[in-house]
Amino acid sequence: MSDMTPSAAILGALRAILPAGGVRAAGDEAIAQAGRADLPAVVEVLTRAGYVLAGIVLETIAPGWQCRYVFYHAARPGFCHIDLVGAEHDPLASISPLLFAADWPERELEDLFGIPSEGHPLLGDFVLHNEDWPEGVAPMRRSYDVRTPKPAREGLSWRPQRFVDAPGAFSMSVGPVYGGVTETAQFRLESEGEQILHATPRLFYKYRGLEKIAEGRPAADALLLAERLNGTSAFAHAVAFSRAAESVAGVAPPPRAEVLRLVFAELERLRSHVSTIDELAESTGLTVPAAMLSAVVEDLLRLSGRVSGHRYLFGLARPGGLAADVDAGEARDIAATTRAAAARLGRIVQGLSLDNGFLDRVEEVGTLSVARALHHGVVGPVGRASGLGKDLRAIQPYGAYRAAGVEVALAEEGDAFARLRVLADEAQESARLIGSALEALPDGPVQAPWQPRAGAALGWVEAPIGAAFHWLRLAADGSVVRWRVMPPSFTNWPALSSAVEGYAFQDFPIILASFGLSVSESDR
Amino acid sequence: MTVLLLSLLVPLCGGVIALGLRERAAAAALAATGAVSAALSLAAGILGFLAPRPANLVFGHLPYLGPLALGLDPLTSLFLAVTGVVFLAVAIAAPGYLPRYLGTYSLRGFSVGFHALLASIVLALAARDLITFFVAWEAMAVFAYLLVAYEHRREEAQSAALSMLAAGEVGTMAALVGLLLLSSHAGGISFAALEQGAASLGSATRWGAFLLIFFGFGVKAGLFPGMGWLPRAQSAAPASASALLSGALEGLAVYAILRSLAAFLNPLPADAGLLVLVVGAVTALLGILYANTASDLRRMLAHSSIENMGLIAVGLGAAFTFLALGHPLLAALAFVAALFHLVNHALYKSLLFLGAGAVDQAAGSGDMDSLGGLARRMPWTSGVFLAGVLSIAALPPFNGFSSEWLLIQSILRSVVLSSVAVKITFALAGVLVALTAGLAATAFVRAYAMTFLGLGRTGAAERAVEAPAALRWGMGLLGALCLLLGITPTYVVSGLGRIVASFGPSGAVGTLVPPFFSGRLPAAFARTFQAIGSHIGKGILPGPGLVLMHRTGPQGTGVAFAASPTYLLLILLVLLAAAYGLRLAFGARTPAAVRKPWDGGRYHLWPEATYTATGFAAPVRVLFHSIFQRTVKHEEVVENAFRVRIQRQPQESYVVDRLVSGPITRLGRAVADGLARLHHGRLNLYILYAFVTLLLALLVVHFT
């Protein structure tokens, strides 16, 4: 209920173009009912007002479907939800030509629900690969039983479409099985020689169908799935899920739990950023700083294990607060270890900044321009390195962040070195936040009683990779009706194509490592 | 001599016979009569080489000008032999490549052109006076034009042939003027007269004639700056005609240069030799750079021909420089290297062109970006083509190794020269030659790999069938000769040494092939080489030993360089046999499993995901961008605000066109435009022009 003004402004603008009864305010959210034909105008109004797309939530609640486009303001608190309804076989209207960030969400909807977005030129073979799934399978529809055995694969095949039409052009395919210890994903690099002309990522080899599997299960079990979306930002996703569940039940966690959630989230962010910088150093072949950084990561993992019982903070966050508390000794342990880790990180990053060989490989390499970053709607450190200051801790603050005053790290160049600097600066900021939060840790319980209620809500966090949104609809008994995840990697992967174009094959692993994205989170 | 005359008559008869045959029999007839004619030429060459003294036949006499004569001396006989071999191979292969033209173009016409070209080349080689020579030369130019324009319904064949003819004529005119300069000084047109007049030439005349002759004949030989016609003509002509062009025609041009420079301009100043050296080095580099980036197999081979002609010119330039600076042995060495390279080039380039023709016939295209995987479909062709590739990449035990190695060694011997400027020029030329050698290996790895290895990139490539038997026989003959000359370099060098001695410095044999088998070497010296088997084969093999070696130092006991491809081959075979034996004895227990290639878990390998020839050439393109200056038109296709395709169209730019043909064309147009302004149609001014001209003529007559 902090600031009603943004929503009021947008309410006025929306009422001007939509039927009046369909636009209403609910707290900090503006909710508008729209028809297919209104969408382009609505998108125009929202983009001009500074709103960006978080994602698209489609629910097949019989009969027909309900589609919610979730927008949030990129500089001030405030969400705007645009709702559409349709009959079972009604198609959607594609907004991707106007708002490119909707490209992947719309493709995903068509594959998983069988609902096409008309006007989108590239539908098909996105999540359900043509060589694995026959046509016409829509697993996210209500009617599809999760226990259906995997379909047969005889007679199915797929051949990639050439993007580059030039004499002597060829494509170099990296993956799906490649590298040493890497996630399964495929990148098709098309080239005429040494320079990459176009890169097409093909993901969803790791599609586990988590959103479908969660349906019908108790929320506590779905929380387990949320943690395992991306194990290295498990706590962040768990908090987002928990916040959504808390919003549904109208429960707020106690103050101590909020502060501890901040502490652990920043601990996870620190460890994740050090881990990304480790992979970047490894990709440029600098094994000494990579080894030193992985030792720092190990220290932080051990800290997490000591204090919460699990190295990746699994099983810690849950609706209502936290599952376990920390005592004074553990709090001192956290403060000291993170301080030492941040200091070591600072020294190593300073060394990297002075290493000419390293700078040759990361400066002006993999540049994502501001225009391209805006076009893709990039979130997280990748966006902040290209000058987009979107950090949910600052623009849509939640929990203890409302009081913490996060300083957002920014850079302008958008190259791999800028991303490194942003990651390093954020890691230092995380250590600072942990220290100041632990100094002022309030007393009290860490768990508020959470009773499930029917309803739906959005929960969000700034995960280490970027803005993560969880939409949760619960039934009265607390089981999941619909769980929709809009992870930051899913938003950022398309931007990799823009960052890689024009650079040589050898630069590709470095650019990939500098993005630090997760395939499993995006594939779900 | 009689054989020589027969070798002139028989092709003429063959050509006439071909006119009277049915189309269907033309290919077989070509094989028969062509083979006989070529064999006669080869026989004439061999006989001329073995003859104790040169033969001469005067068949006419012109007042004031001199006798019209034909002759057969060692230099002519070498080129006759080479021409004979090349034409023989192409004739044998004729039933393999001709029948595809049945119904589209005239097979009889090809046969006539073939025979006429052979006859004109033989006549040009045997000519001993300027008139016979130039008549034969022009006939050669005309019939070469007809052969290149054989597929006359194709636009590029017509224009390429025309550019060849035009450039050739310009060169011929220049050379003619040069030779006429010499002839007017010598007072006659016979070669004998020109040779006698060579010593007394003034410096200006010598230089003027040299430049005109070198650059004039250099056009037909494919040297800078007159080589612009070569890539177009050799890729537009049918492959067998390109083989003839590379093997025989360019050889004829080199013969003309060699005879003119060595006999008619003797002694050639050192600076002229250096100019030849530098021009050769530049030609070689430009040729191989474009060979590296050309996507069409025949165009690539054409650029490679330019490169090899450049290398031959490097050898000749080095030889003339050494001769002028008083090092006759080194000059002999360089001459031998150049001639050896010429012989080798004729053999392996013809082989490669015939192979390219076979590929084109089987897979429907010569574009390397649409070929691939042909080694499985055409194993014989692939094997023989590989032999050609190994030869041209100068790998032992094939012939290319010996000649290129000798060439580089002769450049390295420039350390004995005293002038620093000359040594620096040699060093720079040597650098370019070394760079060329490396790039040649790259270019031919690319050519072989992209055409024969990997996956077929188009359906046509996947459906290719083996080349017809005749074509394989023709290629096989050349391949066998490549190997033979590769493992008996000492015999070849001995023969070439004698040939060089006939027109230039003697002593080449002694300087390159020490008589290990004869016992005339100092015992201690010979003993040091017995450890490597220099005495093996003593009782069995005739003549010189099997080691190519250049001796220096007092009493010739020091060694500047040495190599023996023969022994290398023997050792290689022994080691291979030993390795195989070891494997049989110790390693054959664990059976090898055959699995499909690893493709990253992608289910299967698509051809468009394999490297293309264009991709392979990208590093060379990028490094030498200033020479290539290739531009690309980049266009993005957008559909409903989505980028759906990127279209790129490269625009190649040939450096010779930019530097030579382009400016000349622009100059010519400018002059023509200027002259066009005189054609204004006003009668009074025309009368004024006539009056002014008359006045000028009277003044000229008055004052001279």
Next chain:
Amino acid sequence: MWTTKGIPAGVLTRRRLQELSRSPGATPGRPVNRPSAPGGDPAAVCPTGALSWQGEEVHVALGRCISCQRCRREADIPWQPDALWAESLPGLEPTPRSFRHSLHVRVLDGGDGGETLRELRQLTSPYYALHRLGIFFTPTPRDADVLLVVGPVTQGTRQALLDTYEAMPDPKRVMAVGSAAISGVPTGPSFTASGGVSDLLPVDVAVPGNPPPPLAILDGLLILMGRSAAKELMP
């Protein structure tokens, strides 16, 4: 430059794995069988069915444990802070001589959430220093001795798994790392993921955990190298 920075950083590697496993936080530990239950139903607390009653004893199937820690916090199941819990499955053949000192591992991600992969990468950190044991991660299956699978094998990675296995030369072994690779938890056998690698390939060594700590993975690799005795975890 990095040499001068690296040397003062000191040596973090410890020779003995037991010493390493005593460092606090190096391992989350694991639930162990409990003789009798004072009250409540531990088996119901576990969301994946890893706990079951066997007579009077609560039995832990570690291959189904996803380390959610509910049984530890809500049902009093004891957790043992050890780490060396890799187990060899009955089909394991004797170690070839070539594996004893040098083992090349091809890692295949069959749908892991990223935490097991991170633990694998931690193996090369100075604390564990995998390379000193002669174990290397290789990008090509042609050089690989061991196929190390993480994650429940999804529909999309199934063929890649089979192709990779086929591309490896004999002798070869398969190692399933992580509870998801062993039994498919928590997504379970579903429309898009299998119930574990053993549905598709013969597994030789299994390392339960979610994720298993690096020490447990190391334990499993040493079993494959023959440097650690083959053992069954729960008879």
